[in-house]
Amino acid sequence: MKKFTLATLLGITTATIGVTLVAPAHGASFTGSLVNADAIDLLPFTSTGAELRFRSLSYNGGTNDVGTLIPPGGFSPVLTIFNPSGNYFNEYTATEDLNFTATLSPGNYQAAVSTFGRFFDFPTKTNISQGFDGSGEFFGRNPNYAVDIVAVSSATAVPEPVSFIGTAVAGFAVVKLKRKLSAGKKST
Secondary structure, three states, X not given: OOOOOHHHHOOOOOOHHHOEEEOOOOEEEEEEEOOOOOOOEEEEEXXXXXXXEEEEOOOOOEEOOOOOXXXXXXXXXXXXXXXXXXXXXXEEOOOOOOEEEEEOOOEEEEEEEEOEOOEOOOOOOOEHHHOOEOOOEOOOOEOEEEEEEEEOOOOOOOOOHHHHHHHHXXXXXXXXXXXXXXXXXXXX
């Protein structure tokens, strides 16, 4: 007798054995391979409420946010984001690699990685438990993917040049005044 998991019955095939998660202090870098073009890998991540940058490097390659060199040749992933309740948030796709930002409420989310043609049928479906539809395609590319989900860095305040110049001039004036007062005391 063949066993079926709930995920298999719902059309969600995962290949978590090949997924590697490296968590830098500011987010997560995922690498993995889909077992076939109809597979879906779920990437868990946490939002603190700050703006997040989602970036794939599978298609063109590059260096991910933890410094690992990703070779080109993987497929162009489709990312479908689900909120902490498993409800659909949004789906993102590109002709090569993804690069977008999103601000999510604080909580634990999942990004589903799939191939073009394998999709979540929103608005007909609203929750990840309802599964994915369609048949995916690698289009001659390998099944590898690399996805970074990281917090967008906030800019550090740098003093304006005018403020710096004003502070320097005031400092020189204080030094000159001290020398003048000091010279005046010696002559008396």
